[in-house]
Amino acid sequence: MYKLKRKTVPKQMTEMNEMEWWMSLLIQIVVEVIILAPVLWIAGRLLAGKDKAKFTDAIWIVVLGVILGAVANYVFGILNIGGLVGWLIATLAVFIIWLALIKHFFDCGWLKAFAIAVLAVIILVVIVVILALIGFGIVTFLF
Numbered sequence: 001m002y003k004l005k006r007k008t009v010p011k012q013m014t015e016m017n018e019m020e021w022w023m024s025l026l027i028q029i030v031v032e033v034i035i036l037a038p039v040l041w042i043a044g045r046l047l048a049g050k051d052k053a054k055f056t057d058a059i060w061i062v063v064l065g066v067i068l069g070a071v072a073n074y075v076f077g078i079l080n081i082g083g084l085v086g087w088l089i090a091t092l093a094v095f096i097i098w099l100a101l102i103k104h105f106f107d108c109g110w111l112k113a114f115a116i117a118v119l120a121v122i123i124l125v126v127i128v129v130i131l132a133l134i135g136f137g138i139v140t141f142l143f
Helices: 018-047 055-079 081-106 110-134 138-142
Strands: none
Touching: 018 055, 018 110, 055 081, 081 110
C-alpha cells in the first residue's frame, strides 16, 4: 500500500501565539462594533421599539457575541468534531448564542430575535450594495 507523504508546515504558520490571538479578537470586536452595532440597533428599533433597543445594548450584543462565539469555536475545536458536521454544529451553536443575546438585550421573544437578526442582515446587505454602487469599496482603497 502506498502512503502519501505529508508536507510539513512551520508551526508559526498554523498556530497563533497567545498575543496574536488576543489582538485578532480585539480587532474583530472593534470592527464588528463599528459595522454591525449600528445595523443591529436600527433593526432592533424597527422591530422591538425604541424603548427596548438602545444603542449600548447593540454594542453589548456585538461584543459578547464575538467573545462567546470565539469561545464556542475554541470549544468545538478542542472537541475535534471535524468536517461538515462539526462546522454545522459550531455554526448552529454560535447562531443560538447571538439569538439569545438579541433576545436578552432587546427584551423580546425568540421569533422576534430571529426577525431582528434577519432584518439586520438585510439592512447590512443594502448598505454594502449602495456603497458598492457609489464606488466606495475595498477595491477603492487598493488603488
